[in-house]
């Protein structure tokens with residue numbers, strides 16, 4: 436597989452710009468996930484790499500090969516040696532699983548013996564060895580998506596492009612295929628660009644995540660970098676459902692919200708975009724808020740709107756300072772005091788992210 440490099444890429448649909456000056460690199464054998472709100476340009480970027488949308492400017496390279504840009508004619512999609520897998524499995528219903536997987540090799544006139552060997556390997560790595568003679572309509576949705584994956588990797592593409600490839604599957608099937616994909620990346624050295632709007636999937640699968648906003652890269656980094664230090668208030672909101680408070684950071688570094696009812700000392704702030712003084716936005720991250728008894732928290736009391744139970748803790752949704760605010764608790768929030776809809780609670784800020792306004 437090959438490194439994919441995207442440089443200065445801008446694209447448009449007719450006269451409407453959709454991507455602005457994108458620079459991204461996907462090292463060989465790694466997964467880059469494109470994450471972002473609906474309409475942020477994820478699919479358009481993937482289509483530009485695949486060759487279905489020609490950029491206005493910029494280049495895309497696979498290894499040393501220029502796929503588009505540099506003043507030369509764009510390489511047509513079928514000659515890019517990239518494999519794409521879509522949300523809705525495009526396996527051919529009239530062919531068996533084995534025939535589906537064989538198709539790209541037949542097109543390339545790969546000899547019979549090598550073909551057999553490569554098909555066996557591809558079916559083995561997606562766990563479908565026993566299904567070679569089955570027709571797609573006798574398979575589950577997850578198995579059909581595995582066929583699409585086997586057909587994509589059998590051709591040994593330079594990179595695999597996944598467009599919401601797991602989104603149509605139910606959990607826990609999606610979780611199982613996520614694991615298969617991650618193992619494929621590690622054992623087969625796949626280079627993958629994946630589009631998803633599923634934040635957990637992005638965090639689980641990616642080596643690096645690029646968050647897109649309005650056709651621009653808002654942040655690119657490892658999953659832990661994105662979780663620990665969202666680069667802007669909009670990334671914090673998108674990734675964490677953070678609530679945003681307007682205010683001021685004074686000379687000593689204390690944040691005070693515009694209502695004058697909440698102050699946050701500098702030791703409880705992180706500043707991922709650099710030190711902040713003056714007008715500021717405080718992002719209240721759910722994992723940085725603690726639910727406590729009324730009267731013992733920061734600022735005025737909050738009113739509980741809902742408690743959402745989760746495997747790794749509950750999310751307590753509150754109305755606080757005129758906003759909906761989420762607090763993630765790792766323990767039973769009602770152990771020390773009642774936490775139920777309509778009840779008053781305190782919210783204590785353990786840490787929050789501050790950005791220039």
Ligand SMILES: Nc1ncnc2c1ncn2[C@@H]1O[C@H](COP(=O)(O)OP(=O)(O)OP(=O)(O)O)[C@@H](O)[C@H]1O
Nearest residue numbers: 448453471472473474475476477478479480630632
């Ligand atoms: N064929 C098209 N012609 C014109 N505009 C388009 C076309 N496809 C997408 N767009 C517009 O380009 C913008 C980006 O769309 P795109 O599908 O790349 O976003 P996305 O992040 O993948 O969204 P989603 O998560 O909803 O799939 C949107 O405003 C969309 O309306």
